[in-house]
Amino acid sequence: RGPPLPACDAPKAGSRHRDARALAAKCGLSVGGAVNFWTEAALFSRAGYVTFVYGPGDIAQAHSADEWVELAQLRRYTESVLRIVENGRA
Numbered sequence: 001r002g003p004p005l006p007a008c009d010a011p012k013a014g015s016r017h018r019d020a021r022a023l024a025a026k027c028g029l030s031v032g033g034a035v036n037f038w039t040e041a042a043l044f045s046r047a048g049y050v051t052f053v054y055g056p057g058d059i060a061q062a063h064s065a066d067e068w069v070e071l072a073q074l075r076r077y078t079e080s081v082l083r084i085v086e087n088g089r090a
Helices: 010-026 041-046 071-087
Strands: none
Touching: 010 071
């Protein structure tokens, strides 16, 4: 068993989460919910940043001995990041 690790501070992130969800909808991206695994995003959250975990592939097969991502998934991910950047400009 490892050391205790911080969780996301969701109450402080409310308006930014709403903004991010609106941006995701504008970009045609689906939004998941809370997850039952830990990432470094919790460290950024503890430091006061709103964080999201986002990437290509299927989380059910991620971080396994035979982890892989299809090129088509990587292309869709790249295109979605470009949409986020283009639509998220102030």
